[in-house]
Amino acid sequence: xxxxxxxxxxxxxxxxxxxxxxxxxxxxxxxxxxxxxxxxxxxxxxxxxxxxxxxxxxxxxxxxxxxxxxxxxxxxxxxxxxxxxxxxxxxxxxxxxxxxxxxxxxxxxxxxxxxxxxxxxxxxxxxxxxxxxxxxxxxxxxxxxxxxxxxxxxxxxxxxxxxxxxxxxxxxxxxxxxxxxxxxxxxxxxxxxxxxxxxxxxxxxxxxxxxxxxxxxxxxxxxxxxxxxxxxxxxxxxxxxxxxxxxxxxxxxxxxxxxxxxxxxxxxxxxxxxxxxxxxxxxxxxxxxxxxxxxxxxxxxxxxxxxxxxxxxxxxxxxxxxxxxxxxxxxxxxxxxxxxxxxxxxxxxxxxxxxxxxxxxxxxxxxxxxxxxxxxxxxxxxxxxxxxxxxxxxxxxxxxxxxxxxxxxxxxxxxxxxxxxxxxxxxxxxxxxxxxxxxxxxxxxxxxxxxxxxxxxxxxxxxxxxxxxxxxxxxxxxxxxxxxxxxxxxxxxxxxxxxxxxxxxxxxxxxxxxxx
Numbered sequence: 001x002x003x004x005x006x007x008x009x010x011x012x013x014x015x016x017x018x019x020x021x022x023x024x025x026x027x028x029x030x031x032x033x034x035x036x037x038x039x040x041x042x043x044x045x046x047x048x049x050x051x052x053x054x055x056x057x058x059x060x061x062x063x064x065x066x067x068x069x070x071x072x073x074x075x076x077x078x079x080x081x082x083x084x085x086x087x088x089x090x091x092x093x094x095x096x097x098x099x100x101x102x103x104x105x106x107x108x109x110x111x112x113x114x115x116x117x118x119x120x121x122x123x124x125x126x127x128x129x130x131x132x133x134x135x136x137x138x139x140x141x142x143x144x145x146x147x148x149x150x151x152x153x154x155x156x157x158x159x160x161x162x163x164x165x166x167x168x169x170x171x172x173x174x175x176x177x178x179x180x181x182x183x184x185x186x187x188x189x190x191x192x193x194x195x196x197x198x199x200x201x202x203x204x205x206x207x208x209x210x211x212x213x214x215x216x217x218x219x220x221x222x223x224x225x226x227x228x229x230x231x232x233x234x235x236x237x238x239x240x241x242x243x244x245x246x247x248x249x250x251x252x253x254x255x256x257x258x259x260x261x262x263x264x265x266x267x268x269x270x271x272x273x274x275x276x277x278x279x280x281x282x283x284x285x286x287x288x289x290x291x292x293x294x295x296x297x298x299x300x301x302x303x304x305x306x307x308x309x310x311x312x313x314x315x316x317x318x319x320x321x322x323x324x325x326x327x328x329x330x331x332x333x334x335x336x337x338x339x340x341x342x343x344x345x346x347x348x349x350x351x352x353x354x355x356x357x358x359x360x361x362x363x364x365x366x367x368x369x370x371x372x373x374x375x376x377x378x379x380x381x382x383x384x385x386x387x388x389x390x391x392x393x394x395x396x397x398x399x400x401x402x403x404x405x406x407x408x409x410x411x412x413x414x415x416x417x418x419x420x421x422x423x424x425x426x427x428x429x430x431x432x433x434x435x436x437x438x439x440x441x442x443x444x445x446x447x448x449x450x451x452x453x454x455x456x457x458x459x460x461x462x463x464x465x466x467x468x469x470x471x472x473x474x475x476x477x478x479x480x481x482x483x484x485x486x487x488x489x490x491x492x493x494x495x496x497x498x499x500x501x502x503x504x505x506x507x508x509x510x511x512x513x514x515x516x
Contacts, residue, residue: 015183016126017154019078022183023119024155025163025176026085027052030112032159033089033169035376036245036260037096038105048112055116062117063124070129071191075201077122078184079208085115086177086212089170093223160242168240170223174216181209231258237330241322248332255332256438257298259323259372266438267336270300275466276434276444276474277368277402278304282311284448284457286398287365289313294353294382294391296370297323299337302346305368306338307461314346315364321350354381357390364394369403373509374414374498380506383418385497389425392449401427401447408433408481409441411512416483417495417505419445424497428452432474433481441481 027048034044066073088111095104163172185205192198233251240246247258255267265273278301282288289312293301297318305311318324327333328341328348341348349356353371369391374383381387395401403422408415408431422445423429430452433443446452454475459468477483483495498505 012126012129015187016123018183019081019119019122019180021155021158022081022085022176022180023115025159025172026081026088026115027112028156028159029089029164029169029173029176030108030115032164033092034105034108036169037092038108047109051109051112052116052119055113055118056120059117059120059122060124063121063128066121066125070125071187071194072201074122074125074129075184075188076204077118077125078180078187079204081115081118081122082177082180082184082212083208084111084118085180086174086215087219088115089173090215090219090223093170164240165242168220170220171216174212174219178209178212178216181205181212185209232256236332237326239322241320243320243322246320246322246326248326248330250332255336257333262372262375263438264372265298265300269437270336271464272434272436272466273404273439273442274300274304275463276432277301277370277404279459279461279463279466280432280457280471281366281368281400281402281446282308283459284446284452285366285400287396290362290364291315291366291368292364292394293317293368294356294371296368297327298333299324299327299340301368301370302340302343303337306340306343306345312345314343315349315362316341316346317349317351317353317356319350319352324348324350354387354390357387357394360394362394363396363399365396365399367391367395367399367401369401371404373406374505375509375513377503377506380498380503381500383421383498383505384503385421385424385499388422388427388447392425392427392447395427395447395449397449399448400452403445403447405443405445406509407439407441408443408477411509412481413495414505414508414512415443415481417498417508419483420495421497421499421505422447430454430475431477432471433477434474 028045030052031045031048034048038044088108092104092108092111095107099107159172163175167175188195188198188201188205195201231247231249233249233254233256235247236250237248238246244260245258247261249256249258253267257264282291282305288308288310291305291311291314293305293314293316295318296302296316297320299316302314302316305314316324324341327337328339340346369382371382372379374380391401403418405415405418419429419431427447427449428451430446431443432446433441436442454472457468457471459466459471496502496504
């Protein structure tokens with residue numbers, strides 16, 4: 001009897017560690033789902049952690065009312081975690097495609113709170129059961145909590161480095177749910193002598209197991225069909241990288257790249273964007289031998305640069321190898337970027353742009369900043385005074401930089417705040433905007449160490465869209481997109497540079513784009 005109790009107590013510690021691993025994986029999974037589908041990663045992870053921990057607290061409080069049948073209660077808690085958590089991602093994608101706006105957010109927050117409450121409920125029950133079979137309370141509490149905290153670390157690492165990049169969010173949820181169910185089944189078998197109506201509990205496990213296994217093998221395919229409805233055209237490539245969800249669509253010759261749901265380019269009009277990004281600074285700079293591209297992993301900016309024979313070296317720094325690998329190997333992208341990233345003049349580095357500028361001691365004639373919009377904390381740092389100061393320090397006198405700066409029409413104060421931030425580093429700026437049908441009216445900030453004379457820009461190559469007259473017109477802004485932003489009293493609102501300490505650009509960006 002003593003040996004059997006020792007065996008059971010040891011398994012309880014293992015069970016607590018395993019369910020903790022599952023719990024933390026679900027927690028970060030819900031944060032990733034919110035970030036991808038709802039946007040603003042910091043906000044979603046903050047809400048996820050807060051709701052999950054609040055749920056754990058309430059669950060722990062409710063556990064006091066469980067006076068008997070501790071093992072049966074634990075088993076059915078695991079059944080619920082497996083069922084709700086397993087179908088969470090699958091249901092989220094379905095609701096995003098079919099349910100009214102805002103329903104998906106409510107569902108995600110409700111599931112997060114529920115799984116948190118169930119996790120908070122199960123741990124005190126395990127502690128009490130360990131104590132019930134003869135382990136001293138202080139020892140059972142310490143050991144279960146150790147297993148819980150250690151399991152949390154393992155769960156976080158597993159999700160970040162294996163589950164999300166290798167299995168995706170839908171399959172990961174079903175896989176982790178199967179582990180929860182396996183723990184419940186193991187406990188059911190180990191404590192079978194204490195359980196009445198054993199057949200009912202076994203039947204529950206079989207039914208839930210069948211559902212989870214079906215989801216594991218077929219859920220991702222069905223979720224793919226849900227996600228397809230979020231995009232205008234058929235999806236021809238989809239993957240979850242370590243950093244983002246990468247999707248490529250194509251319909252009647254129009255190839256589009258999306259990162260975390262945000263359109264990066266459409267092949268029908270990307271030439272308008274990339275000609276504006278590349279040719280003005282390259283034509284204006286005194287020399288163009290060495291060029292730095294920050295972002296631009298699709299290879300389209302590099303394609304335009306390679307048209308200049310006197311461009312000798314292009315360093316392209318893009319964080320995500322999944323994007324650059326796709327640009328170098330996907331047939332559809334190769335047709336658009338003309339295999340630019342495989343050119344001997346191009347060096348591709350998969351690094352963080354901020355860290356690259358901090359560590360590099362090289363100077364460049366031209367710097368192109370082709371980064372996603374500042375819609376989260378990690379991207380915001382690439383739109384700060386600190387980042388643009390690093391950029392300035394790598395730009396030679398007589399050189400020029402061009403920075404994509406979102407839409408001056410849809411996000412007017414965001415665009416001009418970026419301009420103000422660049423200018424706060426001592427660089428001179430000039431402002432351009434261009435109509436890109438797939439994006440709308442889009443803005444760029446050109447920067448140099450000396451005042452910029454747009455009249456001095458002479459285009460030396462044939463282009464599909466850009467001319468010197470068109471370039472001149474790009475510097476003219478309408479009243480509803482110009483720099484002067486008025487408050488309710490009609491007084492100009494001063495703009496402050498965006499900094500690492502005061503990252504107010506994110507809030508402006510969210511407010512500007514919430515209705516689009």
